[in-house]
Amino acid sequence: MVVVIFVTMGYSFTVGTANLTPRESYEVLLGQLFPDHFPEYPPNYIFIMMNLRAPRVLVGALVGAILGIGGCIMQSILKNPLATPYTLGVSSGAAVGASIYFIFGISIFGGHAGLISNAFFFSLLPVCAMMFVLLRRTVSAVTLVLSGVAFSYVFSSANSIMQYFGDDSAVAQVVFWTIGDLTSSDMWMVPVLFVGLVAYLAITWYLGKDMDIMRMGDDTAASLGINVNLVRGLALVVACFMTALAVACAGPIGFVCLLAPHICRRLVGSELRWLVPTAACFGSILLLVSDMIAKTVLAPQMLPVGAVTALIGAPIMVYMLYSKRGMRS
Amino acid sequence: MKEEMVTASDVKFSYRGGELVLDGVGLRVRRGEILGILGPNGSGKTTFIKCLNRILKPHQGEILLQERNLEDYSRKEVAAKVGFVPQRSDSGVSSPMVFDIVMMGRRPHMTWQSGKEDESIVWAIMEELDVAHLATRHFNELSSGQSQRVLIARAIAQDADVLLLDEPTSNLDVRFQMEVMGLIRKIVDEKNVCSCAIVHDLDLAMKYCDKVILLNDGKIRSAGTPLEALTCETIREVYGVRAYIEELHGRYRVLVE
Ligand SMILES: Nc1ncnc2c1ncn2[C@@H]1O[C@H](COP(=O)(O)OP(=O)(O)OP(=O)(O)O)[C@@H](O)[C@H]1O
Numbered sequence: 001m002v003v004v005i006f007v008t009m010g011y012s013f014t015v016g017t018a019n020l021t022p023r024e025s026y027e028v029l030l031g032q033l034f035p036d037h038f039p040e041y042p043p044n045y046i047f048i049m050m051n052l053r054a055p056r057v058l059v060g061a062l063v064g065a066i067l068g069i070g071g072c073i074m075q076s077i078l079k080n081p082l083a084t085p086y087t088l089g090v091s092s093g094a095a096v097g098a099s100i101y102f103i104f105g106i107s108i109f110g111g112h113a114g115l116i117s118n119a120f121f122f123s124l125l126p127v128c129a130m131m132f133v134l135l136r137r138t139v140s141a142v143t144l145v146l147s148g149v150a151f152s153y154v155f156s157s158a159n160s161i162m163q164y165f166g167d168d169s170a171v172a173q174v175v176f177w178t179i180g181d182l183t184s185s186d187m188w189m190v191p192v193l194f195v196g197l198v199a200y201l202a203i204t205w206y207l208g209k210d211m212d213i214m215r216m217g218d219d220t221a222a223s224l225g226i227n228v229n230l231v232r233g234l235a236l237v238v239a240c241f242m243t244a245l246a247v248a249c250a251g252p253i254g255f256v257c258l259l260a261p262h263i264c265r266r267l268v269g270s271e272l273r274w275l276v277p278t279a280a281c282f283g284s285i286l287l288l289v290s291d292m293i294a295k296t297v298l299a300p301q302m303l304p305v306g307a308v309t310a311l312i313g314a315p316i317m318v319y320m321l322y323s324k325r326g327m328r329s
Numbered sequence: 330m331k332e333e334m335v336t337a338s339d340v341k342f343s344y345r346g347g348e349l350v351l352d353g354v355g356l357r358v359r360r361g362e363i364l365g366i367l368g369p370n371g372s373g374k375t376t377f378i379k380c381l382n383r384i385l386k387p388h389q390g391e392i393l394l395q396e397r398n399l400e401d402y403s404r405k406e407v408a409a410k411v412g413f414v415p416q417r418s419d420s421g422v423s424s425p426m427v428f429d430i431v432m433m434g435r436r437p438h439m440t441w442q443s444g445k446e447d448e449s450i451v452w453a454i455m456e457e458l459d460v461a462h463l464a465t466r467h468f469n470e471l472s473s474g475q476s477q478r479v480l481i482a483r484a485i486a487q488d489a490d491v492l493l494l495d496e497p498t499s500n501l502d503v504r505f506q507m508e509v510m511g512l513i514r515k516i517v518d519e520k521n522v523c524s525c526a527i528v529h530d531l532d533l534a535m536k537y538c539d540k541v542i543l544l545n546d547g548k549i550r551s552a553g554t555p556l557e558a559l560t561c562e563t564i565r566e567v568y569g570v571r572a573y574i575e576e577l578h579g580r581y582r583v584l585v586e
């Protein structure tokens with residue numbers, strides 16, 4: 001699967017609206033790393049590769065992986081096949097942050113990082129609130145799902161109200177942002193997301209066995225020496241944090257969280273230690289393929305990748321739900 | 330006198346500010362003993378057994394595990410000493426495989442990864458409970474009796490000194506009721522451990538338990554050997570049915586009218 005990712009990534013680099021041949025694309029890229037060995041290319045080629053294509057592909061791959069993992073964790077922790085970090089209000093929170101930025105021009109950090117910091121901050125609000133409760137007492141999975149859904153509703157009505165008063169172009173921007181898109185990818189996001197992803201994988205590997213046991217019920221897990229509340233809280237916070245990071249970079253891209261775990265469960269079973277890395281790979285591939293389709297179908301017009309993942313993802317999802325009978329769990 | 334494994338006295342508990350579910354109950358189990366906990370539905374049996382492995386914390390009263398206060402143990406120490414089979418086990422989205430479930434019992438004894446030794450222990454126990462042929466099946470595809478046996482196998486794999494069993498025989502057919510109780514008896518005798526089991530079947534309690542406690546409304550109605558504690562009067566008082574204790578082929582049976 002890792003190989004598939006790299007092949008897809010490799011191919012994605014060469015796809016775009018500008019007319020660069022694949023050979024030129026790679027020579028520009030490698031030329032940045034090893035300046036001596038490759039011919040000089042005009043600055044606009046370099047600009048296209050380094051500022052448009054490369055970040056897009058790399059951020060896409062990382063965001064896809066992060067979203068895929070988030071889905072696995074949430075479905076397992078919340079014991080709900082439809083749960084994703086979005087269920088807990090991460091995406092609707094981010095949308096509120098984005099609305100505040102676009103419509104009122106208010107942001108936590110000024111300038112370039114305004115949108116990203118706003119989305120990030122607001123998407124963490126619900127999970128912070130939940131954490132606050134979890135620290136005091138035990139909360140069941142059902143209660144968590146319901147309170148997450150309640151949060152989402154609060155956020156989306158807040159959003160509607162803001163959009164009602166906002167001016168047209170700002171509202172259009174909000175709507176565009178909430179579809180999810182990779183065009184605002186930037187090179188600085190790559191190391192941040194990458195470090196985050198590595199830490200994320202390590203933490204889920206560490207918690208994976210305990211989370212697997214917790215699927216047998218909280219009492220069972222507790223009787224085997226697991227601090228149920230701690231594991232659940234930690235997993236929720238880490239998953240929401242990382243998803244918030246991904247959403248802040250690329251917008252709330254739909255369906256990757258939901259689809260990747262379900263498909264990968266058929267491939268490798270439901271043990272989290274194997275499911276999580278597989279879902280990460282699958283999420284990456286799904287997002288990269290969607291992005292390529294987004295770039296090419298209506299070229300030179302680019303579609304927002306969020307719309308494409310949902311367009312591809314939804315039918316697969318529906319198909320899976322209906323063909324579930326007779327299938328192993 | 331054998332070592333006292335679990336001693337509970339004057340335990341009081343209520344769920345989130347509700348009325349008292351346990352009102353001053355206690356028990357004492359020594360090595361090599363099976364203690365049966367009996368009582369009608371809703372009398373607090375499950376609640377009591379969960380207090381014994383600290384899933385629930387009693388508001389009052391003292392629970393000693395090997396003469397040391399249960400509160401003073403770490404999570405992992407409790408898990409290594411006390412095994413638990415819950416009354417119900419739900420598994421969410423997609424359930425794990427049988428082998429993995431039994432392997433979960435080894436968690437309190439592992440540092441990081443399960444080793445070859447853990448695997449052979451698990452296989453041996455699965456053979457013994459006749460679930461080895463189900464090893465690669467998913468838990469939610471099992472019949473309730475099969476899943477019951479898997480959960481018991483997990484508790485035994487835990488290699489605990491105290492086995493807490495919440496209705497271990499409730500879903501089993503006649504043969505497996507006998508076999509499971511017989512197996513628990515065997516493990517308790519051979520490994521010199523002890524067990525607290527919630528049993529509904531009065532005959533099984535008569536046959537396999539060394540001691541019983543009879544709960545009613547969160548209080549202990551009677552305690553002692555099965556013959557002492559389960560009499561016509563106590564059974565009538567607690568369950569509201571008329572019953573006779575008869576001796577048949579050297580065993581005592583409870584006949585309910
Ligand atoms: N999680 C809970 N929250 C509130 N009340 C509870 C909870 N669990 C049990 N109870 C109540 O506590 C009382 C004792 O319940 P418990 O489960 O201990 O009964 P039990 O003796 O195990 O019954 P059964 O034979 O049906 O298993 C009941 O009145 C029940 O309604």
Ligand SMILES: [Mg+2]
Nearest residue numbers: 374375416495
């Ligand atoms: Mg019960």
